[in-house]
Amino acid sequence: MSDRDPLQGVPDELKDWHQGALDGDPAVCAAPQPMQPGYPCIHSTGFHELHRDVYGRTWPNRPEEPLYVARKAPVVDGMVTVETGDHGPVHVPEPSWCVGLHPAESFQVDIEHQGVETVAAIPTLCHGIVPALGVSLVQRPFSPTAPQVHAVVNMAEDFHAFSSTGLDIAAGLLVDHAAELRHMARQLAALEVQS
Secondary structure (H helix, E strand, C coil): CCCCCCCCCCCHHHHHHHHHHHHCCCCECCCCCCCCCCCCCCCECCCCCEEECCCCCEEECCCCCCCCCCCECCEECCEEEEEECCCEEEEEECCCCCCCECCCECCHHHCCEECCCEEEEEEECCCEEEEEEEEEEEECCCCCCCCCCEEEEECCCCCCCCCHHHHHHHHHHHHHHHHHHHHHHHHHHHHHHHC
């Protein structure tokens, strides 16, 4: 039996989401992966079309669809290659915060770096746990209007019922999530200084 850590080389942030999925953290999707017990989905509980494990393997959110695996793009000397329809293979620097999934794109302008999404998962009386204010870092380096690193925030338009206790819990979860937003703001400020 090998003493090697099976998650060796996986970024700490992804390991944290993986552990959260295993531990039943309500902010993590944790959907089981077919044929890969012990490697659940590490996405937040916000909507996602594909589940993804700590290694970047993906599977459909709808079980009637066939299983397929998204490959993590290899990084060579800090660069990743993305196949595009209009410019062929395009080499771009791979930031450390990017999760590393780069599917082929029809257009170079659509190449995107995406960070791990953090979300406030709030329990409600009417809909169970509801994700709120999902936030992640994103960069489209070839965008003509906004090529810089920026944060995207997912804000769903819906109303949810709370008891007084539930509302108090929601307030605490939002305070915790505000700390995540502040952390990401500092990370983004450091990236803005670098560019």
